[in-house]
Amino acid sequence: xxxxxxxxxxxxxxxxxxxxxxxxxxxxxxxxxxxxxxxxxxxxxxxxxxxxxxxxxxxxxxxxxxxxxxxxxxxxxxxxxxxxxxxxxxxxxxxxxxxxxxxxxxxxxxxxxxxxxxxxxxxxxxxxxxxxxxxxxxxxxxxxxxxxxxxxxxxxxxxxxxxxxxxxxxxxxxxxxxxxxxxxxxxxxxxxxxxxxxxxxxxxxxxxxxxxxxxxxxxxxxxxxxxxxxxxxxxxxxxxxxxxxxxxxxxxxxxxxxxxxxxxxxxxxxxxxxxxxxxxxxxxxxxxxxxxxxxxxxxxxxxxxxxxxxxxxxxxxxxxxxxxxxxxxxxxxxxxxxxxxxxxxxxxxxxxxxxxxxxx
Amino acid sequence: xxxxxxxxxxxxxxxxxxxxxxxxxxxxxxxxxxxxxxxxxxxxxxxxxxxxxxxxxxxxxxxxxxxxxxxxxxxxxxxxxxxxxxxxxxxxxxxxxxxxxxxxxxxxxxxxxxxxxxxxxxxxxxxxxxxxxxxxxxxxxxxxxxxxxxxxxxxxxxxxxxxxxxxxxxxxxxxxxxxxxxxxxxxxxxxxxxxxxxxxxxxxxxxxxxxxxxxxxxxxxxxxxxxxxxxxxxxxxxxxxxxxxxxxxxxxxxxxxxxxxxxxxxxxxxxxxxxxxxxxxxxxxxxxxxxxxxxxxxxxxxxxxxxxxxxxxxxxxxxxxxxxxxxxxxxxxxxxxxxxxxxxxxxxxxxxxxxxxxxxxxxxxxxxxxxxxxxxxxxxxxxxxxxxxxxxxxxxxxxxxxxxxxxx
Numbered sequence: 098x099x100x101x102x103x104x105x106x107x108x109x110x111x112x113x114x115x116x117x118x119x120x121x122x123x124x125x126x127x128x129x130x131x132x133x134x135x136x137x138x139x140x141x142x143x144x145x146x147x148x149x150x151x152x153x154x155x156x157x158x159x160x161x162x163x164x165x166x167x168x169x170x171x172x173x174x175x176x177x178x179x180x181x182x183x184x185x186x187x188x189x190x191x192x193x194x195x196x197x198x199x200x201x202x203x204x205x206x207x208x209x210x211x212x213x214x215x216x217x218x219x220x221x222x223x224x225x226x227x228x229x230x231x232x233x234x235x236x237x238x239x240x241x242x243x244x245x246x247x248x249x250x251x252x253x254x255x256x257x258x259x260x261x262x263x264x265x266x267x268x269x270x271x272x273x274x275x276x277x278x279x280x281x282x283x284x285x286x287x288x289x290x291x292x293x294x295x296x297x298x299x300x301x302x303x304x305x306x307x308x309x310x311x312x313x314x315x316x317x318x319x320x321x322x323x324x325x326x327x328x329x330x331x332x333x334x335x336x337x338x339x340x341x342x343x344x345x346x347x348x349x350x351x352x353x354x355x356x357x358x359x360x361x362x363x364x365x366x367x368x369x370x371x372x373x374x375x376x377x378x379x380x381x382x383x384x385x386x387x388x389x390x391x392x393x394x395x396x397x398x399x400x401x402x403x404x405x406x407x408x409x410x411x412x413x414x415x416x417x418x419x420x421x422x423x424x425x426x427x428x429x430x431x432x433x434x435x436x437x438x439x440x441x442x443x444x445x446x447x448x449x450x451x452x453x454x455x456x457x
Numbered sequence: 458x459x460x461x462x463x464x465x466x467x468x469x470x471x472x473x474x475x476x477x478x479x480x481x482x483x484x485x486x487x488x489x490x491x492x493x494x495x496x497x498x499x500x501x502x503x504x505x506x507x508x509x510x511x512x513x514x515x516x517x518x519x520x521x522x523x524x525x526x527x528x529x530x531x532x533x534x535x536x537x538x539x540x541x542x543x544x545x546x547x548x549x550x551x552x553x554x555x556x557x558x559x560x561x562x563x564x565x566x567x568x569x570x571x572x573x574x575x576x577x578x579x580x581x582x583x584x585x586x587x588x589x590x591x592x593x594x595x596x597x598x599x600x601x602x603x604x605x606x607x608x609x610x611x612x613x614x615x616x617x618x619x620x621x622x623x624x625x626x627x628x629x630x631x632x633x634x635x636x637x638x639x640x641x642x643x644x645x646x647x648x649x650x651x652x653x654x655x656x657x658x659x660x661x662x663x664x665x666x667x668x669x670x671x672x673x674x675x676x677x678x679x680x681x682x683x684x685x686x687x688x689x690x691x692x693x694x695x696x697x698x699x700x701x702x703x704x705x706x707x708x709x710x711x712x713x714x715x716x717x718x719x720x721x722x723x724x725x726x727x728x729x730x731x732x733x734x735x736x737x738x739x740x741x742x743x744x745x746x747x748x749x750x751x752x753x754x755x756x757x758x759x760x761x762x763x764x765x766x767x768x769x770x771x772x773x774x775x776x777x778x779x780x781x782x783x784x785x786x787x788x789x790x791x792x793x794x795x796x797x798x799x800x801x802x803x804x805x806x807x808x809x810x811x812x813x814x815x816x817x818x819x820x821x822x823x824x825x826x827x828x829x830x831x832x833x834x835x836x837x838x839x840x841x842x843x844x845x846x847x848x849x850x851x852x853x854x855x856x857x858x859x860x861x862x863x864x865x
Contacts, residue, residue: 257815258811258812258814258815259813260812260813301468301472321487323487323488324488324698324700326711329714365699365711371817418815418816418819419817421817421819421820422712424708424712424819425712425713428708428709428823431827432708432823433725433726436705437729439729439759439830439831439833439834440728440730440759442838443733443737443755443834443837443838443841444733446841446842447751450841
């Protein structure tokens with residue numbers, strides 16, 4: 098760019114200033130400043146010629162064009178500064194907006210428990226609906242590149258007594274219009290079990306299963322106390338991650354099935370008339386897929402669409418034996434009576450058995 | 458269903474020890490309810506071998522056998538009877554499984570027996586040191602405080618010489634029974650007794666063991682704060698666990714868990730325990746191992762929570778009283794054994810039905826625990842009735858210590 102170019106009104110933004118198809122911000126600012134300086138001195142020179150014998154209609158036209166150019170220069174300068182600012186920010190700090198932070202969070206439910214103390218169904222549903230960002234991943238969903246769809250969820254309670262296993266079988270269909278165009282990726286299914294009040298999962302037992310490779314990842318959040326009865330404890334949430342090993346670029350199957358067994362234990366139930374019913378709510382399912390490619394690089398959280406599954410058809414109920422309230426009076430009376438009788442027997446034997454001991 | 462041999466407690470110890478090894482508090486491991494010293498003992502689990510703890514506990518188990526043998530030999534028991542009694546501990550399936558499953562009880566038992574040996578050899582300060590330590594580790598040995606104080610009677614000891622012990626062969630002779638100057642007769646006697654309680658031996662024992670206990674507790678409090686006090690001490694003193702266990706109180710506690718327990722209730726449940734302990738102490742204190750045994754059985758039977766590991770507390774003392782028992786194995790001895798084991802198995806059957814089959818058998822389980830208390834009482838009464846009471850120490854004449862010991 099030269100003074101002649103500017104004076105002749107040739108536009109700004111010569112090809113040389115572009116790198117990689119985008120204008121380099123610092124170059125843009127430098128050329129902007131150069132242009133301003135040049136324009137100012139030219140403008141001054143032209144203004145000085147006004148009213149002198151050199152003043153012509155062409156001169157006034159040139160002056161007018163320069164004003165327009167001046168405005169353009171200011172605009173480009175502002176954009177240049179803005180780009181520099183953005184570039185510096187993104188280099189200096191990791192992404193601070195919530196989307197990036199969330200996608201980086203290992204456990205989905207961790208964010209819920211940072212804001213709330215205990216698990217309440219309505220609050221959790223609101224959290225799932227609003228706070229889980231599908232932000233960057235929304236692009237993929239909107240463009241219908243990637244649409245996981247929940248086909249079937251079969252759940253069952255296996256075993257008897259206070260220690261049982263919640264077995265879940267989940268079928269997902271991966272579909273999307275341009276599915277084959279997406280780069281290679283690996284997916285993880287995330288199951289969030291909101292445990293009802295009378296039941297808990299032993300975090301140490303789950304860690305043991307984790308070491309044996311049954312899960313990819315597992316955590317228990319909320320009230321993890323192992324000993325208290327249910328009316329003295331709060332609910333807990335178990336989040337399980339399972340690697341699905343799906344690789345789209347290799348053209349794998351569309352349908353995936355995952356089987357899972359979660360060991361659970363019953364707490365001591367509140368008093369009642371024999372058995373206390375503990376009902377399980379439906380789990381929340383997510384998929385986290387990591388993409389590696391030119392256009393898109395990172396991991397995304399999806400919620401599979403869920404039109405076919407009806408949980409209410411077969412609810413899962415666990416009957417926990419509980420103490421019977423009307424026994425209370427009799428039990429207490431007989432307990433204390435037996436203690437007193439046994440104590441008296443031992444005391445009388447000790448005293449009256451013939452020994453010569455301290456007391457005569 | 459796979460039932461692991463290693464007890465959950467061992468995993469708790471190992472985790473707590475690993476936490477301690479990396480500089481954190483062992484109380485970050487939930488359900489760790491012991492002194493930090495136990496976690497410290499198990500720190501080699503992290504860097505040496507994960508089975509270090511079990512080796513330590515099994516070695517303590519064998520040490521207990523050795524100490525039992527030593528005590529019986531000191532009291533003059535013949536070789537064959539000595540060996541038989543030691544075998545009752547070493548080959549008892551209840552006890553060797555406790556150590557090998559990873560419970561720390563054998564260490565506590567070894568300390569109690571060592572305290573008895575120290576007292577028998579008049580190593581007073583050492584006995585006091587170990588006593589302070591063992592009460593810090595497990596609270597229950599506090600029930601032995603009064604018998605030990607009583608047995609430290611000045612007439613049992615003479616300066617410069619080892620205390621004379623009553624030989625086993627003299628257990629049936631009348632001379633062994635205490636002479637009149639050691640008995641407490643009437644109200645006057647009680648006043649004299651209380652006035653003379655503060656002898657130098659008792660004071661030294663009390664002060665040394667008390668200081669050790671408070672120093673250790675203070676150090677642990679300094680390092681681990683209120684977590685230590687709540688988990689290691691206060692939990693055991695105020696424990697009301699509504700989950701099913703051998704105790705007769707479990708169902709009562711479960712049915713009243715939603716309400717607070719009134720002071721009257723707490724008093725009524727504490728009173729039988731307290732009175733039984735006092736009477737046993739004042740009847741049998743001089744026969745120290747027997748007193749310990751009867752106290753421990755009664756303590757466990759009337760406790761609010763009973764778990765299988767508490768049985769080890771009196772199993773380590775059982776061999777110490779067997780040579781003085783007139784009960785023959787046939788058939789009274791066997792009857793006692795089978796009655797006790799039968800009541801336990803009966804309870805376990807109902808417990809299995811409740812926990813692993815999910816049936817509502819709370820009432821039957823509670824009645825099984827009442828039956829277990831009854832069998833405990835019956836066995837204890839039989840043992841007391843068939844025991845040849847024999848003080849550990851020979852009683853010396855009141856006049857001077859220079860004269861040789863005389864017997865009536």
